[in-house]
């Protein structure tokens with residue numbers, strides 16, 4: 253995955269999501285529908301406050317989850333709701349102030365992964381591109397990540413499973429596992445950390461569709 257130009261929309265997560273919609277032919281309303289359906293299904297839905305850079309909780313190492321509890325199930329549901337509400341493709345528990353090794357990821361809007369105690373088993377290749385974080389609003393920077401990742405984790409029923417991802421999913425798994433170690437992507441940025449707004453101005457002239465076609 254090589255992102256050399258930037259789609260002029262609010263943040264990296266949105267731009268990648270737009271790409272995903274086009275690339276994989278997912279209905280544009282997919283993510284919104286999912287949120288609405290989720291709300292109907294779950295009466296206890298809650299959006300949690302996303303902690304931002306400077307908050308000490310984001311720099312702490314998270315603890316393993318030993319057993320599933322009703323409270324943790326509620327947390328996982330809230331994390332999914334919070335991620336979708338913020339138009340994110342991933343969220344780690346420390347981002348909502350909980351120091352547990354729990355991550356949620358959904359790079360297509362239709363296929364959420366709940367990853368408890370995730371561990372990377374294999375990685376290979378390389379991708380260099382823009383990255384953003386819900387805990388670092390308005391910023392973006394270039395980060396190199398493996399292009400393929402195989403990970404093992406537990407789901408919300410504490411059943412172990414493996415997940416393999418390339419491109420955006422591989423990037424998201426790495427980004428979220430970094431959160432569990434207390435690391436933010438800003439420490440891995442190559443070159444300056446940029447303001448999304450500045451890029452928006454620069455790229456106003458660009459044709460979004462063309463960008464989606466010619467990259468990757």
Ligand code: ZN
Nearest residue numbers: 384385386387
């Ligand atoms: Zn993040």
